[in-house]
Each structure stands twice: as C-alpha cells, then as structure tokens.
Amino acid sequence: xxxxxxxxxxxxxxxxxxxxxxxxxxxxxxxxxxxxxxxxxxxxxxxxxxxxxxxxxxxxxxxxxxxxxxxxxxxxxxxxxxxxxxxxxxxxxxxxxxxxxxxxxxxxxxxxxxxxxxxxxxxxxxxxxxxxxxxxxxxxxxxxxxxxxxxxxxxxxxxxxxxxxxxxxxxxxxxxxxxxxxxxxxxxxxxxxxxxxxxxxx
Amino acid sequence: xxxxxxxxxxxxxxxxxxxxxxxxxxxxxxxxxxxxxxxxxxxxxxxxxxxxxxxxxxxxxxxxxxxxxxxxxxxxxxxxxxxx
Numbered sequence: 661x662x663x664x665x666x667x668x669x670x671x672x673x674x675x676x677x678x679x680x681x682x683x684x685x686x687x688x689x690x691x692x693x694x695x696x697x698x699x700x701x702x703x704x705x706x707x708x709x710x711x712x713x714x715x716x717x718x719x720x721x722x723x724x725x726x727x728x729x730x731x732x733x734x735x736x737x738x739x740x741x742x743x744x745x746x747x748x749x750x751x752x753x754x755x756x757x758x759x760x761x762x763x764x765x766x767x768x769x770x771x772x773x774x775x776x777x778x779x780x781x782x783x784x785x786x787x788x789x790x791x792x793x794x795x796x797x798x799x800x801x802x803x804x805x806x807x808x809x810x811x812x813x814x815x816x817x818x819x820x821x822x823x824x825x826x827x828x829x830x831x832x833x834x835x836x837x838x839x840x841x842x843x844x845x846x847x848x849x850x851x852x853x854x855x856x857x858x859x860x861x862x
Numbered sequence: 863x864x865x866x867x868x869x870x871x872x873x874x875x876x877x878x879x880x881x882x883x884x885x886x887x888x889x890x891x892x893x894x895x896x897x898x899x900x901x902x903x904x905x906x907x908x909x910x911x912x913x914x915x916x917x918x919x920x921x922x923x924x925x926x927x928x929x930x931x932x933x934x935x936x937x938x939x940x941x942x943x944x945x946x
Contacts, residue, residue: 665922668939669878671871716888724881734940828882835889 662723669727670821674738674814679753682739683769684809686756688732688822690766690774693798695732697778699725701795704781705788710854711843714785717836718792721829728822733764735818784853789837793830800826864943869914873921876907 688694702722709715740753740762748757755771766774780791803823810816845851863871883900890896915925919932937943 663922663924666933666936666939667870667874667921669874669881671867671874672940673942713889713891717885720885720888724885730939737940738942828885832885832889839889 662726668731668734669724670731670818672731672734672738672818674735674812676812676814677741677743677747678739678812678815679743679748679751681810681812681815682736683751683753683756685732685739685806685815685819686736686764686767687769688799688802688806689729689736689764691768691802692775692778693795693802694766694768694774695725695729695799696766696774698722698795698799699729700776701779701781702792704779705792708781708783708788708855709785711840713839714789714836717832721832724825724829728825731818731822735815736764737762739815783855785840785855786837786849789833789840792833793837796826796830796833800830866914866918867943869910869917873907873910873914876903876910879903880907 690696699722702718702725706715706718706722709718740748743751743753743762745757748754756765756767759765768774780788780795782788782791800823803819803826806819807816807823810819840854841849844854880900880903883896883903887893887896887900911921915921919929919936923933
C-alpha cells in the first residue's frame with residue numbers, strides 16, 4: 661500500500677526550458693540506470709530477503725526511488741515547457757516529440773523504451789545486494805555525466821541532491837550486505853542460499 | 863517564491879531529515895541517538911504540516927480538512943506556481 665504525498669522530496673523549480681538537456685536527463689527516468697528501474701528492482705527484490713533489516717532497507721529505498729522518479733519527471737517536464745516546434749527541433753528533441761509530444765515517457769537518452777531487463781532480481785540476497793551496490797554507483801555516474809552538460813543552477817541543484825542520495829543508498833546497501841554475511845557461515849557465505857535453502861529463519 | 867512555497871520547503875527539509883533517520887535506522891535499529899533525533903524531528907514535522915494544511919489544504923489523502931477543491935485545484939508538485 662502506498663500513500664501519495666502532494667510534494668516532491670526536494671524542490672524543483674526550473675525557469676528556463678532546455679529540450680536538449682531534458683533529453684539527456686530523461687535517461688534517469690526510463691534508462692537502464694534510472695529511477696524507474698531502481699524503484700522496481702528494490703521493491704521486487706525485497707520479497708526474497710531473509711532478515712528483517714534487509715527487507716526494510718529494500719522496501720524503504722525502493723519507496724524513496726519512486727519519489728526520485730517523480731523528481732526526474734518534474735525536471736524533464738519543466739525543461740520542455742512552452743517551447744515552439746522550431747525550438748524543439750533545433751534542440752534535438754524532435755524525434756521524441758513525434759511520438760510523445762511533451763508527455764513524459766520512460767525511455768533512455770537514445771529513445772529506447774524502458775526495459776524490465778534492467779531490474780535484475782535473482783532471489784539470492786548476496787547477489788541482489790551486490791547488484792544494488794553497483795546500481796547505485798551506475799546511477800551516481802549518470803548524474804555525474806549529466807552535470808558535465810549542465811550549467812543551469814536550477815537544474816544542477818536537484819541533480820546534485822539525487823546524486824548524493826545514490827551515495828547514501830550505497831552506504832545503506834553496504835551495511836545490509838555486511839549484516840547478511842555476518843549471519844552466514846564465516847568460512848563460506850555461499851554455502852547455501854539463505855532465501856531458499858533454509859526455511860523459517862529470523 | 864510565494865508564502866505557500868516557503869512553508870512547503872520547510873516541510874520538505876524537515877521531512878527529509880526524518881526520512882534520512884528512518885532509513886538509517888533500518889540498519890541501525892538499536893541506535894538511541896538516532897531514535898531521539900527521530901522523535902524530535904517527527905514532532906517538528908507534525909507541527910509544520912498542520913500549519914500548512916490549515917492554510918493551503920491537504921498534503922495527502924489522510925488529512926481530514928473537508929476541502930475537496932484544495933486537493934484538486936492546488937498546484938501539483940511538478941507545476942510551477944505562475945503556471946495557471
């Protein structure tokens with residue numbers, strides 16, 4: 661169950677439209693390292709977590725990523741407001757515009773639609789949490805790459821916030837992985853899959 | 863920035879602090895310092911939300927303000943104030 665809050669996690673208020681930048685940032689809406697993939701990955705992985713702290717981390721970070729998806733959608737929306745068809749074409753947004761006008765559609769920066777292949781749900785908590793550590797780093801580097809192309813302070817500010825959240829989430833996932841391996845066989849944490857091979861663990 | 867936006871930003875800042883503590887406590891459930899900070903921040907947020915909602919309408923569907931139009935008409939998070 662989710663409750664909607666009528667506000668963003670961090671404010672987004674962009675004065676100047678810039679469709680070229682919107683196209684790059686839309687990568688974090690529907691690209692392989694984006695917020696849609698992150699939220700669905702963690703919210704889908706949480707079912708197989710064998711310890712309560714791990715379930716809580718995946719549940720809560722997955723929920724926060726939905727808030728980030730809303731922030732990225734807001735950035736793309738505000739960057740494409742009030743433009744003429746000529747400006748849209750000149751700023752390299754024409755190919756997107758043909759199918760989606762200025763609606764917000766989950767695709768990567770090349771226009772390839774969102775793919776669930778980016779979710780990576782293995783049912784093995786060591787594999788999933790290690791995947792999540794990498795996922796946070798990949799999202800962080802995409803934000804770093806976005807910042808290379810971005811000189812508008814209205815856009816940089818929320819992008820920096822999102823970038824910092826990836827680093828905090830990386831930290832929490834690292835702690836979660838440690839909590840997990842501490843409870844497994846010290847000589848071989850891979851001796852079995854604690855989500856599947858042993859029942860009723862708490 | 864309008865008065866509404868100013869009040870909303872203070873809520874966002876307080877709620878973010880609370881959320882950060884919440885996620886931290888997922889992996890540190892026994893941390894007393896974080897628990898105390900959480901309680902203190904929670905009280906501040908409750909007060910700020912109540913002040914905002916009384917003036918500008920509900921922030922979520924749990925708020926009982928009886929003001930249907932405020933939910934529908936007030937700006938959505940992605941909309942800029944000057945838009946309409």
